Amino acid sequence: MRADQEREYTEYVAGRLPRLHRTAYMLCGDAHRADDIVQATLTALYVNWKRVAAADNVDAYVQSILVRRYLDERRLRWSRVRLGGVPAHAVSTAAAEHGIVERDALVTALRALPKGQRAVIVLRYFDDLSVEATAEVLGCSAGNVKSQCSRGLAALRDALNPAHVGTTQGSRDGS
Incomplete structure (x- = not known):
């Protein structure tokens, strides 16, 4: 070079x-x-x-x-394979005092998403890319980005707000 x-x-x-x-x-x-x-x-x-x-x-x-x-x-x-003796989901009391619990919960919830949904969520909301730019980065259609984003956000919502899961399922069941 x-x-x-x-x-x-x-x-x-x-x-x-x-x-x-x-x-x-x-x-x-x-x-x-x-x-x-x-x-x-x-x-x-x-x-x-x-x-x-x-x-x-x-x-x-x-x-x-x-x-x-x-x-x-x-x-x-x-x-x-995870190296180290501390589980990924463990959070100390000191960390909780500093507001890290929310970040840890978000990272744990992101980790649980399928890789395609995770990539879309990170690019759209953490890197602030448009739907079109995200589609370009991932080499897929804008519609695919929108559907993956919608599914990923719903899964994050359910993972981060357990009360939301019951109300969402209740409305789906017609209750």
Whole structure:
């Protein structure tokens, strides 16, 4: 890579790294795996920087790489192995005092979503992408994004508000 291209790459990555890490974390729910996903994304980005830099929407291109790396990682058996002695859902009392319970509940609920719904929710609501931009990143139709988003939000609502589950099911049963 030429020096000017390497400088452009470095500037781009420096400006986007926190957002990329946040997106990866919201997708996988694990800071260490998020680091791995971001590293794989940045490696692919570096190798293809000349092509990426020529793209109309570099951010969408990079987000596509990130989501594909996440989805590829989820297909591997080792991705289901959790290291460490603390269960993912455990929250300390001190953490509860600092308002982390809500974040932990959201991450746990996101983790329970199917990978497609999770990707759509993260891109739409945490990365603030439009339906069209999300469809472009995921390589699917806008209608697919809308339906995955609707299902994902309903599942999150049910997971985060157990009282909502009873009222929703009661209205479906005609009660």
